[in-house]
Amino acid sequence: MHLEINNLSKQFDTSQGSVLALDDINMHVETGEFVCAVGASGSGKSTLLRLVAGLDMPTTGEITVDGQAVTGPGSDRGMIFQSYTLYPWMSVQKNVEFGLKLQGVGPKERREMASYYLDVVGLTKFARSLPKQLSGGMKQRVAIARTLASRPKIMLMDEPFGALDVQTKETMQQFMLDLWNRTGVSILMITHDVDEAVFLSQRIYVLTAHPGTIQREVFVDLPSDRDYTIRRDRAFQDTREGIMDLLRGKTAPALVS
Amino acid sequence: MKPSVFWRLADDIPKPMSTALMVLSIAVPFALWWLVASLDLVNDKFLPSPLQVAQALGRLWTDGFLVGDTAASIMRVTVGFALAALVSVPIGIAMGAFASVRSLLEPIIGVVRYMPPPAFIPLLVIYLGLGEAPKIALIFMGTVFFNILMIMDAVKFVPKALLETTYTLGGQRRQALFQVITPYVVPNIIDTFRINIATSWSLVVVAELVAAENGLGKRIVLAQKFFNTDEIFACLIILGVIGFALDLSLRGLMKATCKWAVD
Ligand SMILES: Nc1ncnc2c1ncn2[C@@H]1O[C@H](COP(=O)(O)OP(=O)(O)OP(=O)(O)O)[C@@H](O)[C@H]1O
Ligand SMILES: [Mg+2]
Numbered sequence: 001m002h003l004e005i006n007n008l009s010k011q012f013d014t015s016q017g018s019v020l021a022l023d024d025i026n027m028h029v030e031t032g033e034f035v036c037a038v039g040a041s042g043s044g045k046s047t048l049l050r051l052v053a054g055l056d057m058p059t060t061g062e063i064t065v066d067g068q069a070v071t072g073p074g075s076d077r078g079m080i081f082q083s084y085t086l087y088p089w090m091s092v093q094k095n096v097e098f099g100l101k102l103q104g105v106g107p108k109e110r111r112e113m114a115s116y117y118l119d120v121v122g123l124t125k126f127a128r129s130l131p132k133q134l135s136g137g138m139k140q141r142v143a144i145a146r147t148l149a150s151r152p153k154i155m156l157m158d159e160p161f162g163a164l165d166v167q168t169k170e171t172m173q174q175f176m177l178d179l180w181n182r183t184g185v186s187i188l189m190i191t192h193d194v195d196e197a198v199f200l201s202q203r204i205y206v207l208t209a210h211p212g213t214i215q216r217e218v219f220v221d222l223p224s225d226r227d228y229t230i231r232r233d234r235a236f237q238d239t240r241e242g243i244m245d246l247l248r249g250k251t252a253p254a255l256v257s
Numbered sequence: 258m259k260p261s262v263f264w265r266l267a268d269d270i271p272k273p274m275s276t277a278l279m280v281l282s283i284a285v286p287f288a289l290w291w292l293v294a295s296l297d298l299v300n301d302k303f304l305p306s307p308l309q310v311a312q313a314l315g316r317l318w319t320d321g322f323l324v325g326d327t328a329a330s331i332m333r334v335t336v337g338f339a340l341a342a343l344v345s346v347p348i349g350i351a352m353g354a355f356a357s358v359r360s361l362l363e364p365i366i367g368v369v370r371y372m373p374p375p376a377f378i379p380l381l382v383i384y385l386g387l388g389e390a391p392k393i394a395l396i397f398m399g400t401v402f403f404n405i406l407m408i409m410d411a412v413k414f415v416p417k418a419l420l421e422t423t424y425t426l427g428g429q430r431r432q433a434l435f436q437v438i439t440p441y442v443v444p445n446i447i448d449t450f451r452i453n454i455a456t457s458w459s460l461v462v463v464a465e466l467v468a469a470e471n472g473l474g475k476r477i478v479l480a481q482k483f484f485n486t487d488e489i490f491a492c493l494i495i496l497g498v499i500g501f502a503l504d505l506s507l508r509g510l511m512k513a514t515c516k517w518a519v520d
Contacts, residue, residue: 053421053425054424054425055421055424055425072424073421073424073425074425074427075425075426075427077425078425078426079421079422079425081418081421081422083416083418085416085418085419085421085422087419087437087440087441088441088517088518089440089441089443089515089517089518098426099426099427099428101436102423102426102427102428102429102432102436103426103427130516130517131517132517143422146426147425147426150426150427156425
């Protein structure tokens with residue numbers, strides 16, 4: 001897998017005038033990488049992810065996955081939204097099966113795949129539950145299982161834990177990291193939470209706001225099997241503070257980039 | 258200060274209390290009726306007692322009118338409303354899902370729905386005669402537009418993220434329409450039917466008051482001719498009970514088929 005974004009810009013034309021949401025974005029994600037983009041509110045993070053997902057079209061520039069230009073949405077780029085997007089009338093099991101059903105996979109194979117991924121996210125016990133019976137964190141895990149079941153080349157995540165409380169969020173971050181270590185899925189995630197980005201990813205794109213541009217690419221020099229104790233690590237804190245400084249508009253010479 | 262149980266705001270009350278209040282809701286008006294009638298304040302001919310109404314009901318039953326008229330009215334409502342439902346579901350969903358279809362149909366429906374259906378009775382009689390057809394057509398016309406507009410509105414509330422998720426899972430537009438939008442609005446459709454079937458229940462009586470050989474509306478007209486207020490009361494009660502039963506059965510249908518949408 002090789003995701004490449006070249007000279008991407010996106011302008012929204014509205015009745016109040018036009019907004020340049022993204023300007024001259026260049027980035028890439030390689031097989032098995034966990035990459036984050038961080039930026040303040042309004043830096044165009046959601047816009048960027050929607051463009052990669054094919055839900056919006058860029059004004060200039062192009063996005064390619066394995067050399068193929070993105071022209072619309074597809075199951076090779078699974079998306080996890082911040083809002084809960086489970087189909088409320090389907091059981092958890094049916095939700096996870098649904099992507100495969102849309103793609104024409106037969107019932108038996110569908111069931112097996114769904115059961116497998118429900119097990120991966122630790123929700124086998126809830127297979128028959130309805131979404132409304134789940135907590136927010138569980139809903140996101142089902143959404144992740146549903147996306148993974150479609151075997152995407154890359155999973156796109158738009159602040160997936162933004163609506164969760166602090167404890168659940170931390171649990172979900174650990175869960176995400178373990179999941180990534182286990183499945184080797186490539187992930188591009190956006191967040192405004194710098195701590196979350198440093199904890200999860202190997203590489204971070206730091207965005208400026210209005211218009212959103214890439215200010216810096218930061219390498220996170222930490223082992224991949226992390227747990228919460230790494231937050232006490234000097235390297236973790238330096239990276240986090242460095243990125244915070246960048247977002248504050250200061251230079252951050254200490255960062256590896 | 259703690260509010261009393263009775264005045265709990267937007268919250269449930271204990272089951273026994275709610276049952277008791279529901280019994281009162283029927284029992285109090287009934288008792289009042291009984292009281293006023295038995296005090297002989299009003300002439301029996303104007304306000305028959307519950308007993309007289311029960312006797313009238315028995316009379317209608319033994320004469321076979323009760324079953325015949327009720328069946329006739331129910332049949333008209335069933336056919337007329339079923340046709341309206343059949344037409345309104347696809348059109349309502351299409352109008353909600355496609356701005357183009359909406360632009361095409363919303364103006365004309367918006368105007369026609371404000372023409373009171375009973376005003377069409379003379380035309381319907383001229384076009385369709387005096388048989389079943391004009392009554393069924395009236396019920397159809399009187400409910401189809403409201404069904405359509407309410408279903409259209411429900412479709413507008415399907416979360417955009419749910420559709421976008423469908424596309425990123427590899428879904429096509431067709432699949433989004435039939436496998437996401439449509440099931441999402443099923444509870445709204447049932448609710449729409451529940452609300453609008455009340456209208457069709459009124460319209461069938463209106464149609465029968467004007468011109469019919471049978472039906473509960475016709476029975477009321479005949480009773481008026483002979484000043485049989487007890488029979489009028491009996492018919493009104495039957496109308497209310499059947500309407501309420503229709504409402505309850507649609508609620509039951511909702512509970513049985515859309516567990517996800519009821520709490
Ligand atoms: N559909 C749209 N129409 C017009 N302007 C838009 C649209 N979507 C986004 N914008 C504008 O583009 C800019 C970036 O928005 P975007 O939602 O991508 O930011 P974000 O980084 O995701 O912010 P947040 O952290 O608050 O989610 C904003 O100024 C926003 O007003
Ligand atoms: Mg956003």
